[in-house]
Amino acid sequence: MPVVERAGTVTRGAVVGVSAPRVDGTPKALGEFAYASDLWVEGMLFGATVRSPHPSARIRHVDVSAALALPGVRRAMTAADLPASRRYGLDFPDQPVLAEDVVRYAGEPVAIVAADSAEQARAAAAAIRVDYEVLPAVTDMEAALRADAPQVSEHGNVLRHLRIEHGDPGAEADVWVEGYYEIGMQDQAPLGPEAGLAIPAPDGGVDLYVSTQWLHSDQKQVAPCLGLPESKVRLHLAGVGGAFGAREDVHMHIHACLLAIATGRPVKMTYGREESFFGHVHRHPARIWARTGARRDGTLVNSRVRLLLDGGAYSSSSQAVILNASTFAVGPYEMPNALIEGTCVYTNNPPAGAMRGFGAVQACVAHEAQMDRLAAALGIDPVELRRRNLLHTGSVLPTGQVIEGSAPAREVLDRCAALPMPADLPPAFRDRVTLPGGAGNVGRGERVRRGVGYAMGYKNIAYSEGFDDSCEAKVRLERGPKGVVATVHTAAVEVGQGLQTVLAQIVRTELGVDEVVQQRADTQVGSAGSTSASRQTVMAGGAVAAACSRVREHLFARAAARSGAPLRGPLRLEDGRVFAGERSIGVVDDLLDTPLEATEVYRHRRTTRLDGHGQGEPHVMFAFGAMRAVVEVDLDLGLVRVVQLGGVQDVGKALNPRGVEGQIEGGAAQGLGLALLEEIQLRDGKIANASFTDYLLPTILDMPPVVSAVVEEPEPGSPYGAKGVGEGATIVATAAVAAALRNATGRELNRVPVAPDDLVGISGPRTSAGPAPIPDVPGPRPVFEYR
């Protein structure tokens, strides 16, 4: 679709708290919505990337001459052609734009080309000759910690190490349980591929239309690599086909801009599915060793947790992921004593970074398995054991942080346990599709056993550890041809979750108008921060509400100045009229002979970094989630059918209830995927299954019905009392399905995704020689500073 400057999306309708229809629904349903991969402009070139086949190698020589001789090829670039800064990165710039002397993972970009057609660009990329000297690779996260391991990064192999000491880590308990857990590498697999269109501008700058989660962070990373000031690198949001963390990091941005500036022509780059697996970061694979102690009555006493995360070749957001995994390592329970040690290492595996749940998913797999072990050891019902230990407002976390906001964990768990159970008909009375293996016609339900499992989890909302997290919004109120129109402009990214709809609802609620125009997100307005960490409803919602509130003040001031008579009672806005108390003092339309406008920046309360003992106040607020999984396992075949997922989430206030349900249901599906199907298979650092044929996503046959409910206990200080809702279900779903599989089979199943071989006992539980050694690095401060 051609790139056009649209006036903005115009909608009418519902206010906050209502299941308003999507503002972008109709174009999406018609197939008219322009995703990044649909962009087109006259005379554009197509870019392609040459990627390293080796996880670790020295580049001896790159020869682009054969590629340049091919028809239609306009330009080829290697590291030697880079005009300015050669590195970029989310937290600090450690990732080469194009590999310099070495490559550190299989899939690292080495050269880029631009040609008249996509086929010519692909042919040119294939014609570029790279002479590699293969070097030893570190492809195991524990091996990375060995003293004799090759150094992956110039900073060493420890990306970040954290130690959290709480109470008396030597405290004695009546009963101890011990476990070792492994979590595989999951892919976000948004259906929309990485894509964008870079258009060189007459001022020597560039306009980039791109699918992303955070325009301003991209701008900060792209501009130095082009040798341009940020003002000349203008980013515009192109339609985003899902994100889930995969678009936190820069993908084709810099490459397309470099080629566009070098050729003076627009350049489009779109990754195919295979390249997409190499073109974005993945969920951190993890190994977790845990020892949990309790009194006979089930009261938790002490926990010792050692976490190891594989950060891959570059840092991305790993520092924040290991913080999350570590601070949530003991789960949403009061734990008076704890010692938590978390390490994220560099390896020559593909870089890991943000994915929905962000460290809390891996932690939940371990802490919930520990709770079930403890329940079995104590002879207490697993739900009851959790109930006795749950966090609440006023609880002290292992970091010493006291929960000041809402924490209705108890209600979340109780409502989850009370959700209706699915019917349990004998196999003979059921459609075969509802049996494990039934859809593939390999099972008839001969030896099927049902299991039920629970998981409880929690996570931070918004950015942590003192990060200055903000969002700017601009709101204008003016007369339109058909009445009063409010226009909103933010850089907040819609990835499909429904943010734009919620923002329109907020404007209607605050300004009493019907017609809302939303401008395309771009860098012409201040940063919105990322659409991640379940933060954007709170942050962009807070900014839009604040800007509306300021516009309202201006309007009231104008009304008061013109009314002539003294006003009694509070001023309010309703149905296009201004009221003083119960008396209407004017029609908004009449007061808007000139437009009113306001720009506001929303910030959440400050957080702090952790001190040398892992103590501090790192998180803003917390959201709790619970899930119950009911599964059926064919004990002969090791095949599984998940029968039902029941999820309850603590949302503060559901601004769009149907949108919240969509987040719970979709989040549950991604958690189910990690429990049963989804893993990037690495062989010596190389991805062996970079396709949807070999990387299995849950289909509509794999997903059961999801029953869900929300708990609405407002978060003090948050707009409308809302908390973020994007991640809760994903965090608990994997652990809940794993628990249900253990319940059905009686097996340990300490690795996700659980494989058929694990379920029938061909593969035993994964074993470990003991917790990974503690690296000798300074305390828990980030190794590098946020930029």
Place this chain on the structure above:
Amino acid sequence: MLIRLNVNGEWREADVWPGSSLLAMLRDDLGLWGTKNACEQGECGSCSVWLDGELVCSCLVLAAQADGRSVGTVESLGREDALHPVQEAFLEAGAVQCGFCTPGFEVAVADLLRREPHPNDETIREALSGNLCRCTGYQKIMDAVHLAADRMGEAAR
């Protein structure tokens, strides 16, 4: 090579390279961007179209194979002022999030309801198992199919 085909009732032609898929021709040569490309292996169903009335993944069909034949895409379903009942149901049920899978799903659902006007849950799941959605967890897509079936059933009566 010159390929001529009937798309949504109109004869169109384009000069494509011999390796071009029907999907690439629809998108890049005919400007029909509603049909999406997400896997190019026939695994995700985002590129679902009708070829001579039969549901296919257009990424697995060569443009040359479609020469002289008729193709129906998502653009044939509805217009802004007259949505197809399936499109309406997807919006009302909340079955659209990022929307990338939506055109392919709508084509597959419209195809299912043509063959089977009142499908039960299991029939729907089997019929749509070739379409991937990463956002919704499919619950609201199930709701949308039932809603569309009810509406279309009533309209037919």
